[in-house]
Amino acid sequence: MTETRRAARTGDDPLIRLRGVDKHFGDYHALRGLDLDIRAGEFFSLLGPSGCGKTTLLRVIAGFEDVSAGTVTLDGRDMHGVSANKRPTNMVFQSYAIFPHLSVEQNVGFGLRKLDGTKAEKAARVAEALEMVGLAGYGARAAHALSGGQRQRVALARALVLRPKVLLLDEPLSALDKKMREQMQVELIRLQRQVGITFILVTHDQEEALVMSDRIAVMFEGEIAQVAEAEALYRRPASRRVAEFIGVMNFLPARVSGDVVAVAGLGEMRIDALQSTAHADGDSVAGFRPETATLLFPGQEASDRVADGIVQEVVYYGDMTYYDVMLDGAETAVRISMRNVFGRPVLEIGTRTRLAWSPGAVTLFR
Amino acid sequence: MTQDSRRGLALVAPPLGYAVALLAGPLLAIFLFSFWTQDYLTIDRTPTLGNYREALSDPIYRTIMLRSLWISATVTIVTVILAFPVAYYVSFRIRPDRKSFWLFLITIPFWTSYLLRIFLWKVILGYNGVMNSGLIGLRIIDEPLTALLYNANAVIITLSHAFAPFAILPIFVALEKIDRALLEAGRDLGESAATTFLRVTLPLAMPGVVAALLIVFIPTVGDYVTPAQVGGSGGQMIANMIQTQFLGLNNAPMGATLAVIAMVLVTIISLATVWLARRLAGGRT
Numbered sequence: 001m002t003e004t005r006r007a008a009r010t011g012d013d014p015l016i017r018l019r020g021v022d023k024h025f026g027d028y029h030a031l032r033g034l035d036l037d038i039r040a041g042e043f044f045s046l047l048g049p050s051g052c053g054k055t056t057l058l059r060v061i062a063g064f065e066d067v068s069a070g071t072v073t074l075d076g077r078d079m080h081g082v083s084a085n086k087r088p089t090n091m092v093f094q095s096y097a098i099f100p101h102l103s104v105e106q107n108v109g110f111g112l113r114k115l116d117g118t119k120a121e122k123a124a125r126v127a128e129a130l131e132m133v134g135l136a137g138y139g140a141r142a143a144h145a146l147s148g149g150q151r152q153r154v155a156l157a158r159a160l161v162l163r164p165k166v167l168l169l170d171e172p173l174s175a176l177d178k179k180m181r182e183q184m185q186v187e188l189i190r191l192q193r194q195v196g197i198t199f200i201l202v203t204h205d206q207e208e209a210l211v212m213s214d215r216i217a218v219m220f221e222g223e224i225a226q227v228a229e230a231e232a233l234y235r236r237p238a239s240r241r242v243a244e245f246i247g248v249m250n251f252l253p254a255r256v257s258g259d260v261v262a263v264a265g266l267g268e269m270r271i272d273a274l275q276s277t278a279h280a281d282g283d284s285v286a287g288f289r290p291e292t293a294t295l296l297f298p299g300q301e302a303s304d305r306v307a308d309g310i311v312q313e314v315v316y317y318g319d320m321t322y323y324d325v326m327l328d329g330a331e332t333a334v335r336i337s338m339r340n341v342f343g344r345p346v347l348e349i350g351t352r353t354r355l356a357w358s359p360g361a362v363t364l365f366r
Numbered sequence: 367m368t369q370d371s372r373r374g375l376a377l378v379a380p381p382l383g384y385a386v387a388l389l390a391g392p393l394l395a396i397f398l399f400s401f402w403t404q405d406y407l408t409i410d411r412t413p414t415l416g417n418y419r420e421a422l423s424d425p426i427y428r429t430i431m432l433r434s435l436w437i438s439a440t441v442t443i444v445t446v447i448l449a450f451p452v453a454y455y456v457s458f459r460i461r462p463d464r465k466s467f468w469l470f471l472i473t474i475p476f477w478t479s480y481l482l483r484i485f486l487w488k489v490i491l492g493y494n495g496v497m498n499s500g501l502i503g504l505r506i507i508d509e510p511l512t513a514l515l516y517n518a519n520a521v522i523i524t525l526s527h528a529f530a531p532f533a534i535l536p537i538f539v540a541l542e543k544i545d546r547a548l549l550e551a552g553r554d555l556g557e558s559a560a561t562t563f564l565r566v567t568l569p570l571a572m573p574g575v576v577a578a579l580l581i582v583f584i585p586t587v588g589d590y591v592t593p594a595q596v597g598g599s600g601g602q603m604i605a606n607m608i609q610t611q612f613l614g615l616n617n618a619p620m621g622a623t624l625a626v627i628a629m630v631l632v633t634i635i636s637l638a639t640v641w642l643a644r645r646l647a648g649g650r651t
Contacts, residue, residue, distance in 0.1 A: 064550055084553040097551035101569045110565075111555030158555065 013076060015040040015165060015198050016061060021070035023056055023222075030056045032222040033070070038200065040165075043192050045201045045209040048219035049245070054202045057219070058168050061200065063087045075165050090159035091168040094175070096151045098143045098158075104130070105139035108157045115162075129161035132191065149180050156188075160195060169201045173208060185211050206246045210234065218242050234289075236275055240365040243287055250334035252327075254286040254364060261286065261364060265327030265334070266307050266357065273359035277366055285365045290337040292361035295323060295353050297344065302356035309334075311351045321346050325355060399622035409619065417623035427607070427624065434604040435631065437518055438587040441525040446578050448526070449533035453574075456534075457541035469538070472531050480528060484595045487524045491515040491596070516598025524592050529585075533578040540574025541567070569646075576643040580636050587632050604628050 014037035023031035030053045038044050046054040059065045060072060063084035072079040075088060090111070099107050109126045117125075130136055133153040138146075146154065152172060159167055169188075173181045189212055192199045203209050209216045210230045217227045226238040237243035240251065254263040262268045263286040274286070296302060312333050313324035321340055324333040336355065340346070347353060400417055403410040421427045456468045475483065490496045491514040498510040514520060544567060552562030590605035597603065604624060611621030 062554060064553075084550070085556045085558055089554075091551070091554045093547045093551060095545060095547050097545060097547035099548060099551070099566060110552075111557075114556055162555065 014038055015075055016200075017071075017073040018057075018061075019071045019073075021057070021060060021072065022068045023053070023060060023065060024068045030222050031060070031067075034222075034224055036217060036224060036227065038166075038198065040198055041196055042214040043189070043199045043201070043212060045203060045213035045216045046219060047203055047206060047209040047216050047245075050204055051221075052219040053222040054204075054219050055170055058091075058170055058200060058202045061166070062089050062091050062168050088165035089168055090162050090164040090166075091170065092152070092155045092159055092172045094170045094172070096155040096172075096175075098146070098151050098154055100143050102143055103139065104135065104141045104143060104146070104154055107143055107154055108139075108161055110158060111162045125161055126157075129157040132160065132194070133157045134187075148176055149184065152176070152184065156191070160191075160197070163195075164197060166198045166200060169199060171202055171204070173203075174205075181208075188212060210246070218245060220245075237363065238277060240285055240287065243363065243365070248290055248335060249287040249363075250290065251285050251287045251365075252330055252332070252334065254284045256281050256284050256364070263362070265309070265330030266362070267305070269305075269359040269362075271364070274362040274364055275360075276364040280366075286362050287365060288334075288357065288362045290322070290335045293334075293336050293355050293357040295325070295336055295338055295347065296356050302354070304356065304358040307355045307357060309353060309355055311347050311349055311353055314347065314349055316346060323347065323353075325353060327355065396622045396625050399619050400626045402619045404617045404619050407616075417619050418627070421620065421623050421627055430602060430607050431604050431624075431627065431631070433518065433602075434587055434628070435635070437521055437525075437593075437601070437603060438583055438589075440522050441529065441586050442579055442583040444522065445526045445529050445533045445582050446537075446575060449530055449578060450537055450571075450575070452530075453534045453537035453541055457538050469535070472534055475528065475531060481591065481595075483528060484524055484592060487520070487527070488515065488596060491520055491523070515596060516601065518597065518601040520596040520598070521593050521601045521603070524596055525586050525589060528592075529582045532581045536577035536581065537571060537574040540571045540577075544570045572643055572646070576640060579639055583639075584632055584636060588628060 016036070016038040018034050018036040021031050021034040021036075022029075032053075034057065046057055048054045056065060060067055061074070063079065063082060063086075067080075079087060099110065102110070105123075105126055108129055109122060112122045112125065115122070126139065127136070130139060133156050135150065135153050135157065138150070143151075143154070152175075155172070172188075173184050176184060185208060188199070188201075201209070201212060210233075213230055215227060215229050216233050218225045218233065220241060226233060226242050228236070228238075233242070234246055237246060237249075243249045252264045252266065254261050256271065258281070259271050260268055261271050261274065261284070266286070294302075296306070307327050309325040309327040309330075311323055312326050313322075315322040315324075319340060321338050323336045323338065325336055326333045334355075338344070399409075401413045401415070403412070403414060403416060452472070456465055456472075460468050488495070492498070493510050493512065493515070495515070497514055498507075501507045502510065548566050548570070549562055552566040553559070557565060587603075588605045589603065590609060593601050593603040593606055597606070605628075608621045608624050608628075611617045611624060
């Protein structure tokens with residue numbers, strides 16, 4: 001299955017192509033000239049804070065909202081004027097939208113009414129879909145007798161039974177508790193691999209997006225800030241805003257002059273040694289992730305560079321300890337995460353310590 | 367008796383006393399009367415089913431009873447069919463912050479007494495009324511229509527108008543409760559707007575529709591004042607006959623019998639409606 005997926009992904013044309021998509025709600029500009037390509041067979045996430053337009057974009061693709069300007073092309077077909085019921089997309093709603101007056105079976109079979117096939121064939125498809133989401137034997141249950149997780153599975157089965165080209169998921173896990181959510185993340189990935197359908201997931205949870213997606217589009221205020229694979233997004237954020245939204249990053253003031261960058265607390269380094277999104281001379285900001293630097297044991301040697309500082313705050317998590325360290329020459333503390341490996345003492349507040357870091361893990365932002 | 371239950375009993379005593387004295391008592395009296403016989407000026411208290419036999423075999427009673435049910439059923443269906451679009455419009459098309467204003471507008475008919483509204487319908491439907499003079503003025507008819515007032519049609523028109531708010535409100539409440547995402551889900555799963563309405567909106571609105579049916583049907587079967595005012599001789603209903611039995615013919619037992627029969631029929635029809643709706647809606651109503 002992975003093979004066919006890869007083959008599908010290398011196809012020339014994207015399955016979904018958005019060009020200059022604009023959406024106004026009265027005075028409110030929800031989508032601002034979006035361009036986006038989504039490939040067949042990929043697990044794509046739209047990630048952003050609430051109000052960034054990600055759900056609007058999903059609804060535009062589904063056909064629930066018209067675009068104010070721009071084009072939506074789906075599988076080579078212009079979707080202008082094509083209503084939701086005529087599109088090869090199906091949606092898993094945030095509230096799941098399970099029909100309360102129908103049984104599980106009737107819910108899953110709802111969209112099959114208009115399709116060809118005998119009653120027995122349709123019943124078989126419903127049973128197959130229920131089996132796929134782990135609800136075999138639940139067909140006769142009343143919809144209102146289901147738990148949150150089961151409702152979600154019914155919503156999934158109801159959409160997948162129609163074998164859409166694209167499955168749209170609108171924050172499908174936000175209503176579940178943490179354990180259930182993590183379990184469903186894994187199941188959704190497995191399901192997507194199994195059926196090979198393009199999944200587009202809307203989420204505000206960066207961890208969820210990182211765990212599940214092949215590629216992620218980060219959105220702010222109706223615009224796409226960056227589209228990248230999960231690892232690239234985390235390691236090479238295109239802007240400070242993306243870096244702040246995905247995970248934790250320490251920011252230190254920096255100054256660029258020619259080939260050299262001076263970062264408060266870290267010292268000087270050559271600009272080509274670090275990742276940079278800005279080359280202009282002048283004031284800038286440098287950032288690094290908490291796990292890319294290490295506090296050294298007394299007497300331990302560093303493989304690259306070392307900065308000195310004082311421990312200002314200690315947060316103990318069991319397997320991890322978070323330290324806030326004020327580097328000499330810096331005005332704000334940086335956060336460092338350390339694994340509590342056997343034999344390493346937890347440092348106390350006020351201890352002088354040495355920080356081992358590498359320019360290669362530092363990103364310079366505009 | 368524990369402290370708690372004594373206190374509870376003390377609390378419900380006034381309404382309980384009220385209910386027993388003014389509802390259960392009279393009902394029991396009606397029920398007893400229906401098994402007695404009027405013997406000129408006295409009442410023969412020997413239990414008998416004679417009244418029931420007479421009520422069910424005499425064509426006049428049967429005609430009036432059936433007419434009552436027929437008029438009431440027509441009123442119910444007309445009212446609910448007209449109320450549904452209004453409720454739908456207010457629930458689906460009106461901005462949320464304006465809905466309560468619309469509901470307020472719907473209650474306007476209640477601002478005048480029912481009797482006044484009946485007289486207004488007389489003015490509208492009468493021989494020289496608004497309707498006739500309007501139609502003559504437009505040269506659609508030459509002579510005033512006499513089919514408008516003092517018959518069953520007039521009763522149907524007047525009652526349908528009077529009961530419209532009672533039908534609109536429960537349907538509106540049922541429509542309000544429908545999660546709008548369900549309608550999008552219907553569209554998303556391939557149904558058009560019309561078929562989504564039939565497969566999603568209508569079944570989910572059924573509890574409200576059934577409530578509206580019962581709320582209109584039950585009181586209109588026994589309505590007295592409307593047929594008395596606009597019904598003429600051909601539009602008289604069972605309540606008029608019961609009144610005649612009690613006061614005009616001085617035959618309280620027969621009046622009581624007709625009342626009991628009317629109650630039994632209304633109960634049967636109401637239960638059948640609920641049962642049918644439950645069957646159609648898959649056990650959710």
